[in-house]
Amino acid sequence: MIAIIDYKAGNLKSVERALNKLGFPCRITNEKKEILSSERIIFPGVGAAGKAIEDLTHLGLDKTLRQAFETGKPVLGICLGAQIILDKSEENNAKCLGLIEGKVKSFPSPLFSVKKERLKIPHMGWNDVCLIEKHPVLEGIMPRDEFYFVHSYYPMPASNEFIIGTTDYGMDFPSIIGNKNLLAMQFHPEKSGEPGLRILKNFCTWDGHHA
Amino acid sequence: MLSKRIIPCLDVRDGKTTKGIKFKENVDIGDPVDMARFYYEQGADEIVFYDITASSDRRDIMIDVVRRVAEEIFIPFSVGGGIRTIEDMRAVLLAGAEKVSVNSAAIKEPKILSHGSTAFGSQCIVLGMDVKRVAASKSIPSGYEMVINGGRTYTGIDALFWAKEGERLGAGEICLNSIDADGTQDGYELTLTSLISENVNITVIASGGAGNIDHMYDAFTKGKADAALIASIVHYGTYTIKEIKENLHARGVKVRRTWE
Numbered sequence: 001m002i003a004i005i006d007y008k009a010g011n012l013k014s015v016e017r018a019l020n021k022l023g024f025p026c027r028i029t030n031e032k033k034e035i036l037s038s039e040r041i042i043f044p045g046v047g048a049a050g051k052a053i054e055d056l057t058h059l060g061l062d063k064t065l066r067q068a069f070e071t072g073k074p075v076l077g078i079c080l081g082a083q084i085i086l087d088k089s090e091e092n093n094a095k096c097l098g099l100i101e102g103k104v105k106s107f108p109s110p111l112f113s114v115k116k117e118r119l120k121i122p123h124m125g126w127n128d129v130c131l132i133e134k135h136p137v138l139e140g141i142m143p144r145d146e147f148y149f150v151h152s153y154y155p156m157p158a159s160n161e162f163i164i165g166t167t168d169y170g171m172d173f174p175s176i177i178g179n180k181n182l183l184a185m186q187f188h189p190e191k192s193g194e195p196g197l198r199i200l201k202n203f204c205t206w207d208g209h210h211a
Numbered sequence: 212m213l214s215k216r217i218i219p220c221l222d223v224r225d226g227k228t229t230k231g232i233k234f235k236e237n238v239d240i241g242d243p244v245d246m247a248r249f250y251y252e253q254g255a256d257e258i259v260f261y262d263i264t265a266s267s268d269r270r271d272i273m274i275d276v277v278r279r280v281a282e283e284i285f286i287p288f289s290v291g292g293g294i295r296t297i298e299d300m301r302a303v304l305l306a307g308a309e310k311v312s313v314n315s316a317a318i319k320e321p322k323i324l325s326h327g328s329t330a331f332g333s334q335c336i337v338l339g340m341d342v343k344r345v346a347a348s349k350s351i352p353s354g355y356e357m358v359i360n361g362g363r364t365y366t367g368i369d370a371l372f373w374a375k376e377g378e379r380l381g382a383g384e385i386c387l388n389s390i391d392a393d394g395t396q397d398g399y400e401l402t403l404t405s406l407i408s409e410n411v412n413i414t415v416i417a418s419g420g421a422g423n424i425d426h427m428y429d430a431f432t433k434g435k436a437d438a439a440l441i442a443s444i445v446h447y448g449t450y451t452i453k454e455i456k457e458n459l460h461a462r463g464v465k466v467r468r469t470w471e
Contacts, residue, residue: 013281013305013307014281014307014309017281017282017307018285020282021282021283021285046332046334047332113212119213120412120413120414120437121412122333122334122383122413123213124334124383124384124414124437125213125214125216125256125414125437125438126213126214126216126256126467127212127213127214128212144468146214146467148286148287150334150383168212169212169213190285191285191286191287191309192285192286193251193285193286193469194285194469196285197285
């Protein structure tokens with residue numbers, strides 16, 4: 001069973017629907033026991049970092065998530081769930097979970113493309129991901145595949161060893177990061193058509209090991 | 212680099228689309244779920260449903276459509292038309308839409324934008340703007356005025372002012388429809404589109420007037436649009452979404468390619 005962590009941070013249903021479509025049993029849950037006994041965990045999220053950490057802590061799920069991560073269970077962070085796994089966020093100056101060393105930064109404003117066009121914030125729409133490292137969950141992803149993003153902040157790990165993929169939006173920012181049994185992406189695989197579904201499917205059979 | 216989005220728009224009345232697809236036999240031309248799946252498979256980047264159901268007590272039919280679409284397509288889609296309250300927004304978003312679009316309700320009660328973005332996040336609040344060209348005046352300095360009721364009622368609100376105000380109140384995107392261009396198939400209103408797009412920091416979807424691929428090319432280049440809404444040219448089979456994207460790609464417009 002796959003636990004989709006419920007901490008009121010929106011849009012959990014779309015992840016659930018995608019897993020249903022792929023045929024993987026899952027539950028949206030905030031029960032510690034259920035999360036710790038699950039086979040793997042999806043940690044989604046939409047909204048502001050400060051509120052998310054507050055809700056997560058209030059439910060005691062910050063500890064649960066850290067505990068699950070330390071036992072080697074595969075964990076997938078999505079969007080805000082790829083941000084608040086770092087140490088801290090510039091958004092609301094929030095202290096975060098610290099599963100990956102580093103911080104969450106806001107896009108500089110104004111932001112310009114190489115052609116000197118002004119880029120809008122939030123970064124919303126389909127964009128490429130340049131894969132820097134191979135990863136079992138990204139098996140079968142092609143260079144032309146694009147993914148759906150909506151965000152104004154991005155994760156910036158302290159070391160390049162945690163960066164698995166980058167995306168160009170006025171600058172190259174880390175869009176897929178990982179540490180051991182944790183993989184996290186700034187985009188929404190559940191809204192990214194077939195390549196996104198493939199990532200979810202790969203995650204659902206991943207053993208948590210990464211060379 | 213971010214791709215320009217191609218967004219087919221489906222008008223839905225009482226749970227049925229009002230314009231069918233002419234060229235595909237295995238698609239039930241009246242069924243919005245079937246049509247959404249068809250466009251999803253063709254490579255649409257997003258889908259817009261516009262609910263034109265007249266009677267508000269039949270809104271549950273639309274919610275059911277949204278729920279069924281969400282089970283089958285895994286790209287963002289938005290729902291507009293008849294969204295008047297936070298509860299309307301909540302129902303549509305919970306059923307699985309990524310975004311809701313508000314139009315006349317925001318003009319009558321601008322707070323719906325701020326309340327909506329606080330409750331659900333600005334990324335899911337789209338400000339729908341119906342605009343008509345008028346003589347520039349003291350009250351309408353841009354020469355573009357906000358209209359409601361399908362263009363029959365002038366509001367006295369300047370479109371450029373309203374776009375900025377919408378952004379300030381928490382809209383995360385603007386769907387900009389030119390009533391003058393709508394249905395003409397003569398091309399998007401490029402002056403209006405670039406005026407709005409260059410003066411807000413949120414994304415702008417150009418709407419109204421698409422008749423061929425050149426029009427879409429112009430909307431992205433001269434009009435500075437982030438996305439283009441299309442209806443008839445795909446519903447009536449003039450082009451497939453793949454053909455549109457191949458053409459734009461060949462001319463240097465960055466689009467999401469789902470072929471090759």
